[in-house]
Amino acid sequence: MKIQIPLFLSADLSALLSTLTHHPYHPYHRLQALLIPLLLGGLLSLSSHSVHALPKHNPVPGGICILPLAPTIMPKPQVSFAGKRITTVEDNGEWKAVIGIPLDTDSGQQQLTVRNPATQQIIQRSFMVKKKQYRTQRLTIKDQSRVNPSGAHLQRILREKQLKTQLRQTFSQTLPNFNIIRPLKGRDTGRFGLKRFINGQPRNPHSGMDLAAPIGTAIHTVSAGKVIYTGRLFFSGNVVYIDHGEGLISMYAHLNKIHVRQGQALAQGEVLGTVGKTGRATGPHLHWAMYLNGAAVNPTLFF
Numbered sequence: 001m002k003i004q005i006p007l008f009l010s011a012d013l014s015a016l017l018s019t020l021t022h023h024p025y026h027p028y029h030r031l032q033a034l035l036i037p038l039l040l041g042g043l044l045s046l047s048s049h050s051v052h053a054l055p056k057h058n059p060v061p062g063g064i065c066i067l068p069l070a071p072t073i074m075p076k077p078q079v080s081f082a083g084k085r086i087t088t089v090e091d092n093g094e095w096k097a098v099i100g101i102p103l104d105t106d107s108g109q110q111q112l113t114v115r116n117p118a119t120q121q122i123i124q125r126s127f128m129v130k131k132k133q134y135r136t137q138r139l140t141i142k143d144q145s146r147v148n149p150s151g152a153h154l155q156r157i158l159r160e161k162q163l164k165t166q167l168r169q170t171f172s173q174t175l176p177n178f179n180i181i182r183p184l185k186g187r188d189t190g191r192f193g194l195k196r197f198i199n200g201q202p203r204n205p206h207s208g209m210d211l212a213a214p215i216g217t218a219i220h221t222v223s224a225g226k227v228i229y230t231g232r233l234f235f236s237g238n239v240v241y242i243d244h245g246e247g248l249i250s251m252y253a254h255l256n257k258i259h260v261r262q263g264q265a266l267a268q269g270e271v272l273g274t275v276g277k278t279g280r281a282t283g284p285h286l287h288w289a290m291y292l293n294g295a296a297v298n299p300t301l302f303f
């Protein structure tokens with residue numbers, strides 16, 4: 001606790017500086033952006049979290065595996081899983097891999113590649129993925145064109161699918177802060193991992209969490225990061241993607257308004273937009289997704 005407070009104070013200071021430089025023309029948002037990180041920083045520093053807290057270890061499809069690799073007196077290992085770079089963080093004197101497990105991963109043993117950058121030595125490490133049964137959710141969407149899109153839309157959908165894959169696989173060198181906050185207080189109406197049927201037709205499992213809230217409710221960035229994309233997509237509507245570093249990405253969909261722009265640095269808690277129902281949505285809600293090494297993981301593992 002004694003170490004935590006100064007760290008949060010310095011985070012708040014950088015939040016203040018970044019909001020001053022990034023919101024010069026929006027006094028209302030600037031005020032919100034100034035106050036929220038201060039309030040949240042104050043609340044968090046009273047909680048039992050530490051700055052470098054790790055997400056929960058829950059090695060199931062859609063979960064996270066935390067694997068100790070080596071003592072931190074060794075150089076930081078370079079880790080990959082299924083061809084993707086893996087974030088590796090220092091925790092209690094050890095380097096630990098924080099692995100996002102894709103929802104379609106088979107249960108059983110999985111292999112991780114660990115490279116020592118000093119010696120170039122490569123070793124294989126294994127970890128176990130446990131079985132997990134997700135529930136089924138049936139949804140009715142009135143706008144048929146968003147359930148069975150016409151030929152004219154298919155090309156756009158395919159292009160956007162590739163864009164989304166690319167965005168969630170972003171890997172930058174900044175160390176992520178895993179102390180994540182909820183983007184808003186809202187009713188949880190669609191849990192992560194639900195097997196979905198839309199108008200009776202099977203669809204991909206739910207890759208995020210749905211939080212119902214009235215149109216216009218402020219959405220806060222869950223951790224400090226950089227905006228890597230804003231735009232309007234066919235299914236997701238108005239979206240914002242934020243890169244938190246080393247493969248940790250957050251995504252916010254169906255927004256009414258977007259208040260940030262690509263390339264902008266955000267402090268934790270800053271308002272990035274408001275709740276809406278753009279794209280394929282049954283009603284006003286935020287679809288919030290968290291990605292690790294390109295895999296959608298259960299957001300509740302972060303708090």
Ligand SMILES: [Zn+2]
Nearest residue numbers: 208209210287
């Ligand atoms: Zn959703």
